[in-house]
Amino acid sequence: MNRVRIVISYNGRWEQLPDGSQRFVGSDNQGMYVSKDMTYEELVAIVHTIVNYDVNKFNIDLSSISIVPGNTCRTFIRNDNDVQFMLGEDRVIPQVCVSVTERTAGDVIGNDIPPLENTQQLGSFSGSNQVFTQRSATEGGGNMCGVPPVAVDHEDLVEPQFGDVFGCRNEQYNEQNNYPNPEVDNEANNEQVNDQVDDLQNMDEDPAQIETRGRHVQGVNCTPLDMPGPSEVRYNVTASVTWVIPGADSYSFGIDTTSTLATPEPRTTIYKGQFFPSKKDLKRLVGHFAMHHNFEWKVKRSNKTALHLVCIIDDCTWKLRAVRRDEGTYFQVRSFVNEHSCPLEEIHRRHGQASAVIIGEVVAPRLQQHDGRLMRPKDVIADMKTMYGIQIMYSKAHDALQYALSLTYGTHEEAFQLLPSFAYVLEQQNPGTITNLQCTDDDKFLHFFMSLGSSIRGFRRCIRPVIAVDGTHLKGRFGGTMFVATAQDGNEQVYPIAFGYGDSENNLSWEWFLECLRGALGNIDDLVFIFDRHASIEAGISKVFPYATHTICCWHFGENIKKRFHRKDVADIMNDAARSYSELKYNRHMEELRKLHKAAFDYAIVAGPHKWSRVHCPQRRYRVMTTNVAECINSCLKFARQLPLMTLAEFIRNMLQKWFHDRHAAARSMRHRLTDAAHLVILKRVEKCGFMTINPVDWNIFSVRHKGKQWTVDLARKTCTCNKFQMDFFPCSHALAAAKYLTSYS
Numbered sequence: 001m002n003r004v005r006i007v008i009s010y011n012g013r014w015e016q017l018p019d020g021s022q023r024f025v026g027s028d029n030q031g032m033y034v035s036k037d038m039t040y041e042e043l044v045a046i047v048h049t050i051v052n053y054d055v056n057k058f059n060i061d062l063s064s065i066s067i068v069p070g071n072t073c074r075t076f077i078r079n080d081n082d083v084q085f086m087l088g089e090d091r092v093i094p095q096v097c098v099s100v101t102e103r104t105a106g107d108v109i110g111n112d113i114p115p116l117e118n119t120q121q122l123g124s125f126s127g128s129n130q131v132f133t134q135r136s137a138t139e140g141g142g143n144m145c146g147v148p149p150v151a152v153d154h155e156d157l158v159e160p161q162f163g164d165v166f167g168c169r170n171e172q173y174n175e176q177n178n179y180p181n182p183e184v185d186n187e188a189n190n191e192q193v194n195d196q197v198d199d200l201q202n203m204d205e206d207p208a209q210i211e212t213r214g215r216h217v218q219g220v221n222c223t224p225l226d227m228p229g230p231s232e233v234r235y236n237v238t239a240s241v242t243w244v245i246p247g248a249d250s251y252s253f254g255i256d257t258t259s260t261l262a263t264p265e266p267r268t269t270i271y272k273g274q275f276f277p278s279k280k281d282l283k284r285l286v287g288h289f290a291m292h293h294n295f296e297w298k299v300k301r302s303n304k305t306a307l308h309l310v311c312i313i314d315d316c317t318w319k320l321r322a323v324r325r326d327e328g329t330y331f332q333v334r335s336f337v338n339e340h341s342c343p344l345e346e347i348h349r350r351h352g353q354a355s356a357v358i359i360g361e362v363v364a365p366r367l368q369q370h371d372g373r374l375m376r377p378k379d380v381i382a383d384m385k386t387m388y389g390i391q392i393m394y395s396k397a398h399d400a401l402q403y404a405l406s407l408t409y410g411t412h413e414e415a416f417q418l419l420p421s422f423a424y425v426l427e428q429q430n431p432g433t434i435t436n437l438q439c440t441d442d443d444k445f446l447h448f449f450m451s452l453g454s455s456i457r458g459f460r461r462c463i464r465p466v467i468a469v470d471g472t473h474l475k476g477r478f479g480g481t482m483f484v485a486t487a488q489d490g491n492e493q494v495y496p497i498a499f500g501y502g503d504s505e506n507n508l509s510w511e512w513f514l515e516c517l518r519g520a521l522g523n524i525d526d527l528v529f530i531f532d533r534h535a536s537i538e539a540g541i542s543k544v545f546p547y548a549t550h551t552i553c554c555w556h557f558g559e560n561i562k563k564r565f566h567r568k569d570v571a572d573i574m575n576d577a578a579r580s581y582s583e584l585k586y587n588r589h590m591e592e593l594r595k596l597h598k599a600a601f602d603y604a605i606v607a608g609p610h611k612w613s614r615v616h617c618p619q620r621r622y623r624v625m626t627t628n629v630a631e632c633i634n635s636c637l638k639f640a641r642q643l644p645l646m647t648l649a650e651f652i653r654n655m656l657q658k659w660f661h662d663r664h665a666a667a668r669s670m671r672h673r674l675t676d677a678a679h680l681v682i683l684k685r686v687e688k689c690g691f692m693t694i695n696p697v698d699w700n701i702f703s704v705r706h707k708g709k710q711w712t713v714d715l716a717r718k719t720c721t722c723n724k725f726q727m728d729f730f731p732c733s734h735a736l737a738a739a740k741y742l743t744s745y746s
Contacts, residue, residue: 003034003036005032006093006094007030009027009028009098010030012026013025014063014074021071022072023072024095032046038087039326040079040082040083043077043083045330047060047098049330063075065095271333271336273332275331275332276322276332279302279307279324283307287355288358288362291354291359295318297310298311298312304324305324307321308320308321312352313342315341316341317339318337320336321333354390354392356400359380363401364408367404367405375401377394377401410644412645415644415647416445416645422646422650423448426450426452434450434516436448446503447501449498449500449501450652451498454660455496456497460524464490465525465526466487466622467485467487468486468530468629469529469530470484470486470531471510471534473641474501474641475641476642481505481509482500482634483500483501483502484630492675494633496652501649505534505536505537506536510539511539511540514543514545518544518545524548526619527619528620529548530551530621530625532552533552549619553627554579555575555627556627559571561574567597570593574604578625580615581723582615582722586616614727622727636655637652685736686733688733689740691706694741700715700742701714701715702715706734715735722734
């Protein structure tokens, strides 16, 4: 069949220009493929599915713009000949302009769009066909990411069919994983099929997820390890989508993607004469209609040209019959009896009409309406009970939630395909940003690394060189691990440096991530790493950063002791020894530990005091003794970790953007030279100074006494015999007392 592209323009008005020509302005535009031999009746059916006007109340005229010598004029479309004239014009894309005027009492239905039988509401449901609505350049929020030149292999694209709407997804059923797909019509090739129960009714028994075809992006086919290769997949193209980020403001993310937006809850009005783009769209609306009215239906007859549905209770009068219009894909409701003769107690209690797919479409727009976090299955159960009085099982709620997530944030397969483009945009729009994407020889995804330029510059300029590294599990369909490298800024806030993604916490993954981190940061003097004693992390740091100081988190070390020896008091003493500033206090705690539990004492010595003890650390750990800063990042991403990989990466970028902006604004409004956290510590330590006795030894050396103890402070060298001054690189109370005395003396 020969097909051409057309644009349907509606919600606009005709405007007369000074030169006498006419143009249609202020319209919304929808593009689609149609048959080159399309009739006027078929065009009317298409318009009926788009506009939402009652033709009994409004005059709806179809027109096109014709180009004549030196001018453009409006030509009406009222019959088959007008349609063929429009399609045959020598122009880039024919345009159908839909203009609407309100009927008056004297108006009669003439040559405009004919009304439907028993018309109540037009275009009440468009199913899953996401239309591509043209947006002005001023729409969409500003963000750090722009529109990349995405390279698509057009040889692998599925060629659109008649009636397809740009942006519509054409999914297939995943035989391997049993993912239900609401758009698959398994009856399309069956001339005479008499089903007892429609396939849509059984979708709740399968996980409500959706298989997505891969796509070549930027010349790389980045596919998860257990996905089919490029020769086994089909491709599709759609328009830009607005990515919705949980826990953060929405923004426009301008990357061409096959992800589908969250589908709003469709209208559930059915009437005789109603048009639908396809049979699957009709069946989806009936599914929503049945859930709203708490009954079940089954297919009595279904083939390429007709669909006959009846109530699941035998001898009930409820029925619906629809037929296909001519050779197109549009179905029209020919008869509809919306009355049930079956008794209420016979209504099926399994709620089979509420399939996981139908529920997923209902809850998709509500994913973030639960205190800023993503919904959980129990939230879906509660919502269905409140909204429809339906009690569903946890497994169905889980499947519905997974399907809703794929509708809103795209699927995990799509995220892998778009990762190269995302990395390209990230580097182009954020100067100094470093990304790295590693695939296997057959283009299977292996690792991904990203470090924003602002994070790199800030760390090298003004952040203390202590990095906490940690890994956390991802909760998406393909699992995997996220690697995090984090520091702490001068206000004792989390300062993320880099993020990575891999299959698991193994030697290869950690070594690759640390190699990328070294490439991003370069050589850093006096660098210290803190980790949780994971063997792969230790092996990777020893190989990639051999000259850095390797330390372990004292909290994790204490937890290991508690778990190993089942003694909390032993772990507490171990923690006191680890945090001691002086050799004297360290020895005192270790002697106490040796007397209390010799095995725990030996375990600590074998682990190496230079790794877990502050006083024995070769380099400054400052006040960072744990990997808490990395754990905080994992906590911030608690709900985001179930999102597709590219959406998760963009969530992180957006989160860091907001953090750095807010901190920059806070820094500009500071009233003193110190950060707020440092200022509070100084105030607390200054309060102790008044009770101390100061005796000068030299111009910058002082003896400080308090409660029978004595310390020596050297202000020139920034040292104190308590060791806090030089270890934390922050004045202790003794140094502050000496400085106060010196200022008063001066």
